[in-house]
Amino acid sequence: MLEIRIHGRGGQGNVVAAYLLASAAIDGGSYAQAFPAFGAERRGAPVAAFVRIDDQPIRRRCQVREPDFLIVQDPALMDVPETLSGLRARGTILVDGTALEIDGSGDNEIMTIPATRLAMEHIGRPVPNTALLAAFITLTQLMPVSALIDALAERFKGPILEKNQRLVEAAAATVEAGRWQEVAHAVSA
Amino acid sequence: MNANPSKGSTLAEIPISIETLRSRQPRFRGLESGHRACQGCGEALAARLTTEAAGPDVVVANATGCLEVFTTPWPQSAWRLPWIHSVFGNVAAVAAGMEAALKQQGRATQVLAFAGDGGTFDIGFQALSGMMERGHNVMFVCFDNEAYMNTGVQRSGSTPHAAMTTTSPPGRERMGKRHMKKDILSIIAAHHIPYAATASVAFPSDLRKKVRRAMDTEGASFLQIHSPCPLGWGHDGAKTIEVARLAVQTGLFPIIEMERGELIGTLPIRNPRPVSDYLKLQNRFRHLFADDFRARKELEHLQAIADRNIERYELRGVRAESYDTEGADTVHRGGDRWA
Amino acid sequence: MPLALEGSQALARAIALCRPQVVAAYPITPQTHIVEGIAKLVADGQLDCEMVSVESEHSAASVALGAAVAGSRAYTASASQGILLMAEVLFDIAGLRVPLVMTCANRALSGPLNIWNDQQDSMAMRDSGWIQLYCATNQEAIDTTVQAFRIAERCELPVMVCVDGFTLTHTLEPLEMPTQEQVDGFLPPYFFRHGLHPDEPRSLGTLVGPEHFSEVRHAHHHALLRAQDEIVQADADWGEVVGRQYGGLLEVRGEPEATLGILTLGSVLGTLEDAMEENPDLPRARFIKLRSFRPFPAQALREACAGLEHLIVLERALSPGYGGIVGPEVQAVLAGQSSPPKIYNVAAGLGGRDMSLELYGRLVDLIASGREPEPFCIIDADPMLLPEEDR
Numbered sequence: 022m023l024e025i026r027i028h029g030r031g032g033q034g035n036v037v038a039a040y041l042l043a044s045a046a047i048d049g050g051s052y053a054q055a056f057p058a059f060g061a062e063r064r065g066a067p068v069a070a071f072v073r074i075d076d077q078p079i080r081r082r083c084q085v086r087e088p089d090f091l092i093v094q095d096p097a098l099m100d101v102p103e104t105l106s107g108l109r110a111r112g113t114i115l116v117d118g119t120a121l122e123i124d125g126s127g128d129n130e131i132m133t134i135p136a137t138r139l140a141m142e143h144i145g146r147p148v149p150n151t152a153l154l155a156a157f158i159t160l161t162q163l164m165p166v167s168a169l170i171d172a173l174a175e176r177f178k179g180p181i182l183e184k185n186q187r188l189v190e191a192a193a194a195t196v197e198a199g200r201w202q203e204v205a206h207a208v209s210a
Numbered sequence: 211m212n213a214n215p216s217k218g219s220t221l222a223e224i225p226i227s228i229e230t231l232r233s234r235q236p237r238f239r240g241l242e243s244g245h246r247a248c249q250g251c252g253e254a255l256a257a258r259l260t261t262e263a264a265g266p267d268v269v270v271a272n273a274t275g276c277l278e279v280f281t282t283p284w285p286q287s288a289w290r291l292p293w294i295h296s297v298f299g300n301v302a303a304v305a306a307g308m309e310a311a312l313k314q315q316g317r318a319t320q321v322l323a324f325a326g327d328g329g330t331f332d333i334g335f336q337a338l339s340g341m342m343e344r345g346h347n348v349m350f351v352c353f354d355n356e357a358y359m360n361t362g363v364q365r366s367g368s369t370p371h372a373a374m375t376t377t378s379p380p381g382r383e384r385m386g387k388r389h390m391k392k393d394i395l396s397i398i399a400a401h402h403i404p405y406a407a408t409a410s411v412a413f414p415s416d417l418r419k420k421v422r423r424a425m426d427t428e429g430a431s432f433l434q435i436h437s438p439c440p441l442g443w444g445h446d447g448a449k450t451i452e453v454a455r456l457a458v459q460t461g462l463f464p465i466i467e468m469e470r471g472e473l474i475g476t477l478p479i480r481n482p483r484p485v486s487d488y489l490k491l492q493n494r495f496r497h498l499f500a501d502d503f504r505a506r507k508e509l510e511h512l513q514a515i516a517d518r519n520i521e522r523y524e525l526r527g528v529r530a531e532s533y534d535t536e537g538a539d540t541v542h543r544g545g546d547r548w549a
Numbered sequence: 550m551p552l553a554l555e556g557s558q559a560l561a562r563a564i565a566l567c568r569p570q571v572v573a574a575y576p577i578t579p580q581t582h583i584v585e586g587i588a589k590l591v592a593d594g595q596l597d598c599e600m601v602s603v604e605s606e607h608s609a610a611s612v613a614l615g616a617a618v619a620g621s622r623a624y625t626a627s628a629s630q631g632i633l634l635m636a637e638v639l640f641d642i643a644g645l646r647v648p649l650v651m652t653c654a655n656r657a658l659s660g661p662l663n664i665w666n667d668q669q670d671s672m673a674m675r676d677s678g679w680i681q682l683y684c685a686t687n688q689e690a691i692d693t694t695v696q697a698f699r700i701a702e703r704c705e706l707p708v709m710v711c712v713d714g715f716t717l718t719h720t721l722e723p724l725e726m727p728t729q730e731q732v733d734g735f736l737p738p739y740f741f742r743h744g745l746h747p748d749e750p751r752s753l754g755t756l757v758g759p760e761h762f763s764e765v766r767h768a769h770h771h772a773l774l775r776a777q778d779e780i781v782q783a784d785a786d787w788g789e790v791v792g793r794q795y796g797g798l799l800e801v802r803g804e805p806e807a808t809l810g811i812l813t814l815g816s817v818l819g820t821l822e823d824a825m826e827e828n829p830d831l832p833r834a835r836f837i838k839l840r841s842f843r844p845f846p847a848q849a850l851r852e853a854c855a856g857l858e859h860l861i862v863l864e865r866a867l868s869p870g871y872g873g874i875v876g877p878e879v880q881a882v883l884a885g886q887s888s889p890p891k892i893y894n895v896a897a898g899l900g901g902r903d904m905s906l907e908l909y910g911r912l913v914d915l916i917a918s919g920r921e922p923e924p925f926c927i928i929d930a931d932p933m934l935l936p937e938e939d940r
Contacts, residue, residue: 080819282755303608307615340604
């Protein structure tokens, strides 16, 4: 079972990101589960959401305490101790931002992509979630990138969907395809 | 039923008078006699007049209160109408639910909601406001007897200023209820519902006319019917109508009609009576007639309230009219153009 | 092909498949997504229904009551404080034997304010006379909702479908939605024998004095007891339609031969099952998933507990000043058995405290310690966070 924790701030589409990732996995025939770290937080407050992906039904409903992957929607959250809490030894981190902004100490590989900038370019809104998901899927090869576009198509239509589609393609192109594939395989094995 | 004159006959050929004919006409009774209301109960009379005018194609939601208790001691019921009582404060919501159901089913049956003043002014107010705001096609009738009579005469938001109840007793420090009677109709008017009116059991033809008007209204309508309670007000049960009429004639209970929050009609007062004429018939105001400075001040206060009502609603009739506080009550049951 | 759906969205669709004619609701976390989903289906013309957005939960229950007696299938949903604000109406609905269905998106009660999941709200309505069915998964919540309408309408009793707030309502997972044909075949059009109609005027909710009130209560109590058969039947019949069953009143899972039992209500079960599989060194347990809390399935429970030496009753609520709520009832129905299990009554996961995989080990440790069971404890309370006198 793969466990992913998504950190962000209220209003960044944290839960939507978790739902999109799980939807894409489910539509691809996997079992998946996504839920928020339920809070009463308003816009701007640190929030988290969880995704589990497996090839068999997922029974547990506890929070993800030892994630295999972290997706961080705001580089400033890397300084919050809870963000890295429980990350597994070979787990990796995908962060919105540039390498310069991140203190790269530690054993876990950190990958940055300019997700917010890409989102501004393509959809005109500072919401990094879709770009991060595109990069994450490309890195892990958990599913084809088209699965994410299909999941987006359940939420958006017309020009907005097209813009999101271009955003996904642009974000996917910023990372090395399959770089985290082995990590993902090792976890799910 | 077969009292209709045969075709071609004229009124003159009918061997009985119109009056007799009318009195023999079968009248639909929504609320049967034989229920357990007190002698002279204004609420029972008001409910009977209301349901007679509303006719049989209705469903009724009834709030907790005397009306519910005296009409339905299981296994008996005085209602000839489909009727439900749920709890005290939810009658407008139950009615709204019935209306939503009937609307969804495409049925034209009219929904009535009955409540006392407690179930309207106080505990039922939130549900009433919500029902009106959502524009349910419900006729809400408040039988206003100005206190919690069912529990033994406690003050409500509708109890008039200075009235004695068991929870607003007069004493060394108090002259009855310290607060004013809530101006419910203005609050209702602020919801801009299609039709809202006050009525009194002393003016039955006016009451029936308003029920019919409300029944014909698409959307929420509201009637506040002044209904004396001999027990709670402390008057002779034979004087219910007289007391109710004086409430109107003094100006303490103005009879008005509103459409979408605008005043469209009043029952003019031909000869305004001093409030003491009304108050002295009732034990609940007895302390105001003591030889006491505060009592005199409160009497003046109540007179000022009545004067203010007359001024505000322009109730003072400029001349004798067939339809005013003196004229309208000469109408007989089942007769007259208003009925 | 399962759909990726949030629990609430799936529930909204399931409710729509049951063709409610009037839905009344007032927003409260974590129920909101359910009624938002229904409102959208109505707005999109996919559900022909009067959606009444009321001004309070008290009115939500009252509108549903009014609609049901006026001949329409009615539904409402709430949680937490909303359930309590409805309380007098919920008792009234049950006492009048009005068939309607509500979802309780289980949440803690104030004070202090807590919007997260436990089951104190529905437990507070234990004695309201409603049928209460607890769901372990979103799939069960969907299927139970469909069953609930048939149970309610056949038994002339209201049914509360209890679904853990957030843990289920806000979790997206693969879910099988029944088809409209399947639901229509299972659930006949709404009919209420005692409905209000001018053609046959009757008085409902009259004043019932001491001469008849005991009989009213007797009839209500026995109607609930008899409803057990209908709950089992509905689960079996719907199981034939969709191929999924949930054990009717309760379900025995895990290790059926184990002498250690763990009784749960709601969504914690899956976490415990996973924890047992992941910890082969720990004793294995027989899980008893209590689905019907009201009516309380005394006989089914006795059978499910046969052969147990220890039974842990894990609750998501408590009765302060006494202890558990479900635990004492379980103890009572097992008391007359020849060798009843020792009962350990604990609460966990209050106010949304995460129930992790370690919970299973802590539960099992209660037995391993060999100590006599404490009457009750909140097993995941952290002593270090408590003032000294409360530790």
